[in-house]
Amino acid sequence: MEEKNTMMDFLDEIEKSMERIYKGDLLKGTVISVNEETVLVNINYISDGIIRREGMTEDFEYREGDVIPVIVLDPHDAEGNVVLTHREAEELDGWEDLEEAFKSKKRLLAKVTAAVKGGVSATYRNVSCFIPASLLSYRYVEDLSAFAGKTLEVVVEDFDREKKRVVLSRKAVESAERDQQKKQLMKELQAGEMRQGVVTKLMKFGAFVDLGGAEGLIHLDDLAWHRVNDPSEVVSEGDQVTVYVANIEHKTGKISLVLKNVDEDPWKGVADYYKVGDYVEAKVVRLLDFGAFVEVEEGVEGLVHISEISSDRVRKPSDVLKVGDAVQAVILKVDEENKKMSLSIKEAEGQVHDDVELVTEESSATLGDLFGDKFKDFFKK
Structure with missing residues (x-):
């Protein structure tokens, strides 16, 4: 029975090979051999087909055993070859694929x-x-x-x-891939953890960072402890950064990030170091209609209200001050928890004498140095 089936299969193959082929026929063929100039293809015909260089598809990798579509250019050329083209057949199949897709x-x-x-x-x-x-x-x-x-x-x-x-x-x-990544990230992301990201876009109000599926925003104030006027002062697009996840709004998908080191908060211990009534040297960093912000030390700023700028009437802070001015002021209020300080320039007018010690960064490099000296004095007693 097996021999009979084998014989029938053989006869079927012979019958198929005897079927006529015509110019323009679209066939499927199996690659037999490949070289730089020709590709030999088995098309189940009495003779194999040949694809010459001009009929090959550019950048296509022809491999023995692969089944490819071909079009008959000449069923019997002067040399007796069946000349095929793969380039045009590939294009026809391509159009079919594209329409289906x-x-x-x-x-x-x-x-x-x-x-x-x-x-x-x-x-x-x-x-x-x-x-x-x-x-x-x-x-x-x-x-x-x-x-x-x-x-x-x-x-x-x-x-x-x-x-x-x-x-x-x-x-x-x-976009579809990022939607899936974002869903997974939002499940895993937790406030208070550190994450690696890439800066994708700079805006006037901050920098956007891609966390791998979702973007978070570093607000201008959270880029550094010192005043930042433009995010480009700190980061550039494409920068790899390590950020602190400050807040996650799952309903809106908004993620708030912090780039500055949260463990190096310059406001820590400020209430112990700066006291109400202290005279300080400060630098004007920003002018607004209601007053001037001054930097007491890097990362620590306070507000001099317009009414505290001068004993004379001041219509606009910019009439008497400019950014970069060095001023002397008296501390009126310190709110370490909310990172706020109120100062008065007019209170210091004419009241700072040589015998009055100004509280400045130079007068004591660190809080540790300050309290360290006090402990030394204590142990000397």
């Missing part, structure tokens, strides 16, 4: 060939496609040429075979 939203792999006006050109199975700059990534892409030669996973955004127009989107794939 457009309907089903299936993902495909396309290779970017070059940067063009408004985006990049790409190919999928020898079909020319276009990826607009706005669909190349979920982030703004400044250098389109950086994508040339890359193979991207994409979806078909628009398809019109008659007009030979195919628009692809990498952004849709990235």
Whole structure:
């Protein structure tokens, strides 16, 4: 019985090989051998087919045993060969794949060939496609040429075979992946922990950091303990940073981050060091309609209300002060918990004499030095 089946199979193969093939036929063939000039293909015909260089698909990796689509260019050339083209057959199959992917939203792999006006050109199975700059990534892409030669996973955004127009989107794939990453990250993320991230965007009010699926914001005040006027003073886009997770709003998906070292808070111990009535040297760092902010030491600022700037009437702080001015002031109030200090410049006017010791950073480098000296005096007694 087995011999009979083998004989029948053999006869079927012979019968198939005797079927005529014609120019333009679309066939499936198995690669037999490959060299730089030709690819030999078994097309289940009385003779094998040959694909010459001009019929090969550019950048296609031909491997023995692979099944590929081919179109018959000449069923019997002058040398008796069946001449095939893979390039055109690959394109026909490519159009079929793209149409199916457009309907089903299936993902495909396309290779970017070059940067063009408004985006990049790409190919999928020898079909020319276009990826607009706005669909190349979920982030703004400044250098389109950086994508040339890359193979991207994409979806078909628009398809019109008659007009030979195919628009692809990498952004849709990235956005879907980031949505999944964000859901997982939001489950794991906890306030109070440290995370690694990449600075993605700088704004006037702070810096956005990608934590790997979700972005958090470092507010301007949380970039450093000293005053920061622009985030570019501290970080740049693309910087790798370690941040402290300050707050997570699960309903809105907002994440608040801190870059400055929370363990090095300059306000710690301020109430022990600075007392109401102390005279201090400070630097004007910001002027507003209601007063002037002055820096007492790095990271510690206080407000001189407009009514405390001078004994004379002051209409605007900028009439008598400018940013960078060194001033002498008297401390009126210290609120260490809320990181607030109130000072008066007018109270210090004409009252600072040589015998009055100003509390400055130079007068005592650290709180440890200050209390250390007191302990030394104590033990001498």
